[in-house]
Amino acid sequence: MSKPYYVDSDLAKFGDIAEWNKELADKFFSYYGDVFKPGALSAREKSLIALAVSHAVQCPYCIDAYTTDALKKGADEEMMMEAIHVTAAIKGGAALVHGVQMMNKAKEVSM
């Protein structure tokens, strides 16, 4: 039987990365914790941004984690779906805006 690339129980093992480099892991997790503290943006806004980025980077661990986190912080289905439409718009836009480059190049090599 083939093993899946992603196993949901691995999410809880994220901290294990410290086993092979504690100093950098500690720095990362400390920074990570600070990033998500409420500041100029609320904890819920940060969670929704994280959810949107999770979809952009297509990380299943992040999607699981920030779906739960956003719900915990008072987001609902409507907000979460709007957040990932922002992802889709930016990703779609990023593809399409390169159409200009395509057009430029096509014009450059065409009569």
Add this chain to the structure above:
Amino acid sequence: MTEKQKEKKTSLKYRAHELSSVDVQLKILSDAASIGVKPFSKAIQDMGLKDLRPTSLDIFQVNVGKMCNQVCNHCHVDAGPDRKEIMTRETMQECLDALKGSSIKTVDLTGGAPEMNPDFRWFVEELTALGMHVIVRCNLTIILANKKYHDLPEFFKKNKIEVVSSLPYFAARRTDAQRGEGVFEKSIKALKMLNEVGYGMPNSELKLNLVFNPSGAILPGDQSELEKEFKQKLMEGWGVHFHELFAITNLPVSRFLAYLVSSGNYEQYMSELAHAFNPTAALGVMCRNTISVGWDGYLYDCDFNQMLELKVAAKSQHVRDFNTQELEKRTIILNQHCYGCTAGAGSSCGGTVT
């Protein structure tokens, strides 16, 4: 009625669901090892305590019955229209007699929908006459359920009742998913009726507090952040005012336990509760200053222990034999569901405890 409809409209007991049995619930809860968490009593011992004992007896919480107009998915009481167990006037009188001989000043009335007990108003007036500060856990929709309840806001006002009402979200989808179809809309109407008589208004002494329970297998987020969000959304969307928001964790008892088991979330939820164990929250749990009275007059450490039929570890187990001194010396009965009150910022009927 389809099975799904029956599930939404009837109690576990009515459906003879296996989790309507307290023994089955306790068997699931007691199996800490299979989830890989330590027994709750061990978590208390690891704090250097032999057991958990009361600090004082300040709040007298009375569950006046399991009858309710709603059938919420997360209800730890397994309340509903088909539940007929309600407190008699005789038992209410025994509660009043117990209070007369004690220094307790706060009475917290819960249910079911406490207002459905035919002696509810009599009991409230007697408690008020005794000088008690009375809290009523009102589910909001009861105010609109029948013409005879439409004057509840006026009745509450007349008796200076503190109203505590559940509203799991500031929009319909997540509210109705937990509490039933159409509950959000009715709750907003009821909140407006309460606001109209002065409840929840800025600087008003008529206290209207809301309870937030997550609609699913998740722990509540930060109470103050949620309160800010609720205030803004309820004001912008519906012009509704309230005072405080209490974020309460759902405990794995009765219908919420049934939901966790059937949705496959039980192990993960219990593990999350246990991993979020907070010793500071454990010292502030409500069973340390509250006594819970069941519809039949029996005494419990809390409403959850009441639903699990875990009576107080004291000689006087009934309100007719109420003995403050003895009860203050009792050991609180613990089980794995207690992790629900000690997770994160802690949870009580008044919200977080840290």
